[in-house]
Amino acid sequence: xxxxxxxxxxxxxxxxxxxxxxxxxxxxxxxxxxxxxxxxxxxxxxxxxxxxxxxxxxxxxxxxxxxxxxxxxxxxxxxxxxxxxxxxxxxxxxxxxxxxxxxxxxxxxxxxxxxxxxxxxxxxxxxxxxxxxxxxxxxxxxxxxxxxxxxxxxxxxxxxxxxxxxxxxxxxxxxxxxxxxxxxxxxxxxxxxxxxxxxxxxxxxxxxxxxxxxxxxxxxxxxxxxxxxxxxxxxxxxxxxxxxxxxxxxxxxxxxxxxxxxxxxxxxxxxxxxxxxxxxxxxxxxxxxxxxxxxxxxxxxxxxxxxxxxxxxxxxxxxxxxxxxxxxxxxxxxxxxxxxxxxxxxxxxxxxxxxxxxxxxxxxxxxxxxxxxxxxxxxxxxxxxxxx
Numbered sequence: 206x207x208x209x210x211x212x213x214x215x216x217x218x219x220x221x222x223x224x225x226x227x228x229x230x231x232x233x234x235x236x237x238x239x240x241x242x243x244x245x246x247x248x249x250x251x252x253x254x255x256x257x258x259x260x261x262x263x264x265x266x267x268x269x270x271x272x273x274x275x276x277x278x279x280x281x282x283x284x285x286x287x288x289x290x291x292x293x294x295x296x297x298x299x300x301x302x303x304x305x306x307x308x309x310x311x312x313x314x315x316x317x318x319x320x321x322x323x324x325x326x327x328x329x330x331x332x333x334x335x336x337x338x339x340x341x342x343x344x345x346x347x348x349x350x351x352x353x354x355x356x357x358x359x360x361x362x363x364x365x366x367x368x369x370x371x372x373x374x375x376x377x378x379x380x381x382x383x384x385x386x387x388x389x390x391x392x393x394x395x396x397x398x399x400x401x402x403x404x405x406x407x408x409x410x411x412x413x414x415x416x417x418x419x420x421x422x423x424x425x426x427x428x429x430x431x432x433x434x435x436x437x438x439x440x441x442x443x444x445x446x447x448x449x450x451x452x453x454x455x456x457x458x459x460x461x462x463x464x465x466x467x468x469x470x471x472x473x474x475x476x477x478x479x480x481x482x483x484x485x486x487x488x489x490x491x492x493x494x495x496x497x498x499x500x501x502x503x504x505x506x507x508x509x510x511x512x513x514x515x516x517x518x519x520x521x522x523x524x525x526x527x528x529x530x531x532x533x534x535x536x537x538x539x540x541x542x543x544x545x546x547x548x549x550x551x552x553x554x555x556x557x558x559x560x561x562x563x564x565x566x567x568x569x570x571x572x573x574x575x576x577x578x579x580x581x582x583x584x585x586x587x588x589x590x591x592x593x
Contacts, residue, residue: 210315213295213326215497216349223499224356235292241413243352244285245269245405249363250348264288266362269408270529281412290322293338295345297496298327328438343380346436346469349494350381353501354432355401359383362404365522368433369457376448378457381434381469386516388523390427391570395577407526411579429516431509432465433457434492443470444480454489461511465504467492472500520569527572528564530579539575543567 217229217236230237238244248264264285269277280287298315316325324338326345351361361383370377383401392398398406399416406413435457437443437450444451454466467490474495484491490504528536540546543566 210299211297211496213297213345213496216494216499217295219498220349220352220356223353228352230292232292234294236295237292238289241281241285242403242406244289245409246351246355246361246403247348248288249403249405250344250351264405266403266405266408266526269405270526274532277409278412281409292322294319294323296323296325298325342438342471343436346438346471346494347380349499350434350436350467350469350492351383351403353492353499354381354383354434355403357383357401358389359385359401359432360389360404360519360523361401364433365519368460368462369453369455371456375456376453378433378435378453380436382519383432383434384516384519385427385430386520387427388520388569391573395573397573397576404523404526407523408529410527410573410576411530415580429513431463431512431515432467432504433463434467434469436469438470440470440472440477440480443468444483451484451487451489455487458507461508462515464506464509464512465490466507467504469493471495476500521565524564524567524569524572527569527576530572530576535575535579539567539572540564 212234214231214234214236218231221227221229221231227239228243230239238247245264249266264280272280296319298312316323319325322338324340326340326342329341347363355361361381364379364382367377367379369375389398389401392402396415397410397413399418433454435450435454443449446452450468450470454468457463458466466488468484469492472493472495476493481491485502488505488507491500491502493500531539543564545564545566
């Protein structure tokens with residue numbers, strides 16, 4: 206009797222319950238992200254979802270800045286329908302690596318059982334097949350971690366650089382970063398976010414409808430805080446060898462940036478207690494996932510004396526995302542109000558330009574105040590759209 210492959214609708218249903226609202230519509234085995242904000246996260250993690258071959262740029266956090274304002278407004282007002290199909294089936298493929306040719310045949314035969322809007326999850330994304338989305342368990346884990354920490358009230362993204370990479374032959378942590386700062390409290394105060402957000406949302410706040418509720422006034426200080434998560438494709442990659450996920454996190458702890466450190470990987474019950482004990486003894490949190498659920502345990506608080514300076518860097522980059530909400534004449538008006546040269550924002554020619562805050566003299570709160578006025582006032586032929 207043939208064993209049916211795992212279908213991942215259960216873990217998305219678990220995420221709905223964790224959020225206390227419907228992030229996903231689940232119809233049998235089919236999953237559909239319901240709101241534009243969650244779709245933007247899918248696109249940025251690298252699933253291949255959110256890519257349209259007839260469009261010049263992907264819906265990634267960097268790609269969004271390349272859209273014309275009209276194109277971005279139209280895409281959001283249309284619920285990103287040109288980039289996402291109506292629903293997806295998430296299924297797991299257990300590859301056979303003993304013979305390369307046999308593996309490819311095995312993969313193609315497996316994939317052709319399913320409709321084209323199927324997301325095939327496997328340990329590594331070594332194969333592609335037209336009409337199918339192939340993602341690694343690591344990529345799925347990144348998405349789950351970001352969804353989890355967004356609902357816990359953090360700004361989530363992939364880190365801009367690697368933490369804990371001490372030598373060329375040692376890997377570091379570069380999968381998921383969740384952070385808080387006064388910027389998050391300002392976003393809540395103006396009603397742009399409910400709990401937290403994905404970094405991509407900041408590039409298009411003008412065209413996203415504000416959520417129905419916000420945590421304005423809660424955690425008003427929003428002190429700088431960083432959480433890092435390392436996602437591995439298997440338990441063995443998480444705990445085995447000098448480059449395993451646990452050791453990467455322990456090296457990252459020496460940077461004194463993150464207050465919380467988490468390891469994430471897919472699991473099959475029963476969970477091996479000895480390995481879990483080793484993770485716990487090192488003070489790391491766990492965010493493990495199966496096709497049905499997420500198992501969470503907290504991290505001990507790590508020393509994070511460098512968190513404030515690190516968060517300042519991320520706030521600077523976030524301002525570049527916020528400026529994407531401004532038309533050119535509005536950037537010029539903004540610069541004139543602060544006696545600045547608006548041409549500083551015209552081009553991004555180097556990696557340093559991308560990292561630097563184009564207008565360090567202008568607080569992020571001032572940008573949000575103006576975006577709030579744009580939303581409340583007359584829009585240039587583009588109405589905000591329901592995003593949740």
